[in-house]
Amino acid sequence: MMVNSQVVVDQQVQNVLDALKGRTINHVYFVACGGSSAIMYPNKYIMDREAKNISSDVYSSNEFIHRSPRKLGENSLVILCSMSGTTPETVKAAEFARQKGALTVGFTNQETSPLAQESELVVKYQWGAESIAFNTNLGLLYQLTMGVLNVLEGNDKFDKMINSLTNLQAVFEKSAKQYESLAQQFGQDYKDEKVIYTMASGANYGIAYSYAICILMEMQWIHSNAVHSGEYFHGPFEIIDKDVPFIILLGLDETRPLDERALDFSKKYGEKLVVLDAKDLDLTGIDEELKGYIAPLVLNHVLRKYAEQLADARNHPLSKRRYMWKVEY
Numbered sequence: 001m002m003v004n005s006q007v008v009v010d011q012q013v014q015n016v017l018d019a020l021k022g023r024t025i026n027h028v029y030f031v032a033c034g035g036s037s038a039i040m041y042p043n044k045y046i047m048d049r050e051a052k053n054i055s056s057d058v059y060s061s062n063e064f065i066h067r068s069p070r071k072l073g074e075n076s077l078v079i080l081c082s083m084s085g086t087t088p089e090t091v092k093a094a095e096f097a098r099q100k101g102a103l104t105v106g107f108t109n110q111e112t113s114p115l116a117q118e119s120e121l122v123v124k125y126q127w128g129a130e131s132i133a134f135n136t137n138l139g140l141l142y143q144l145t146m147g148v149l150n151v152l153e154g155n156d157k158f159d160k161m162i163n164s165l166t167n168l169q170a171v172f173e174k175s176a177k178q179y180e181s182l183a184q185q186f187g188q189d190y191k192d193e194k195v196i197y198t199m200a201s202g203a204n205y206g207i208a209y210s211y212a213i214c215i216l217m218e219m220q221w222i223h224s225n226a227v228h229s230g231e232y233f234h235g236p237f238e239i240i241d242k243d244v245p246f247i248i249l250l251g252l253d254e255t256r257p258l259d260e261r262a263l264d265f266s267k268k269y270g271e272k273l274v275v276l277d278a279k280d281l282d283l284t285g286i287d288e289e290l291k292g293y294i295a296p297l298v299l300n301h302v303l304r305k306y307a308e309q310l311a312d313a314r315n316h317p318l319s320k321r322r323y324m325w326k327v328e329y
């Protein structure tokens with residue numbers, strides 16, 4: 001950690017920001033798979049809202065290689081993430097991006113992993129029960145995204161972001177307490193469901209996406225799909241009924257009206273609705289201007305508790321897999 005004016009940014013993130021100085025970057029690629037990809041989505045949201053000139057994209061690692069964006073080159077920053085650092089598609093994507101001359105940054109929990117070796121710069125993040133919000137994958141990615149905007153475009157929200165992330169752990173702890181009994185109730189009420197949909201938009205969509213594909217499908221073998229609130233009325237709403245469960249996230253960002261519209265309709269025809277509204281969270285310590293960006297991190301933290309309770313109630317540990325890491329794929 002080092003002091004940068006009045007704020008203290010993570011040292012590894014600072015190293016990346018230093019490497020950017022004097023470099024022309026016109027595009028940021030966020031590249032990863034599964035849960036590691038989902039955490040890129042709110043960063044793309046921040047880039048879209050804040051960047052004046054730099055464009056950005058989120059790619060699933062293998063698609064990044066096969067689609068091979070023509071623009072990818074020495075003016076690109078490629079941010080990759082893999083918890084294990086061994087996901088072959090992501091390791092190859094780092095190698096591919098480097099060959100094209102891009103600056104590569106590998107986020108991983110394993111600093112000696114293949115991804116760390118293939119990436120020019122490495123950010124090791126914490127994971128698990130003992131981790132501190134500031135040092136998690138999302139905490140460090142947010143520091144980097146806002147830092148990139150600050151270094152390359154002079155964006156003035158960087159200090160506010162660092163300070164808000166410094167206060168995030170306390171927010172996490174309060175939210176976990178606040179939702180403790182609701183999470184337990186969720187586990188009991190939904191343990192026999194065969195399908196649970198998730199829905200969100202804007203900065204929160206990635207959270208709904210990872211909940212559907214990682215928590216419900218991967219870790220609980222429950223059918224699911226992440227529905228974008230804006231797409232709800234263009235197909236998925238035909239499925240809503242009294243016995244069809246939906247987890248609906250309401251964010252604090254600019255796309256909240258989309259979620260509200262979807263929720264209003266769902267309430268008319270559905271009954272099994274689990275609504276997590278970021279307005280109910282105690283976000284003391286988070287800068288007013290950044291609450292919309294930070295809400296997904298807190299909702300994600302709360303939803304993890306819901307996942308743990310569901311796993312307990314179903315007697316199906318979150319670590320249980322039948323194909324992943326077990327058979328050839």
Ligand SMILES: N[C@@H]1[C@@H](O)[C@H](O)[C@@H](COP(=O)(O)O)O[C@@H]1O
Nearest residue numbers: 034035036082083084085087214
């Ligand atoms: N839920 C995720 C999966 O979606 C992902 O495929 C896997 C490997 O990911 P990583 O590249 O982050 O190690 O890990 C987790 O289980």
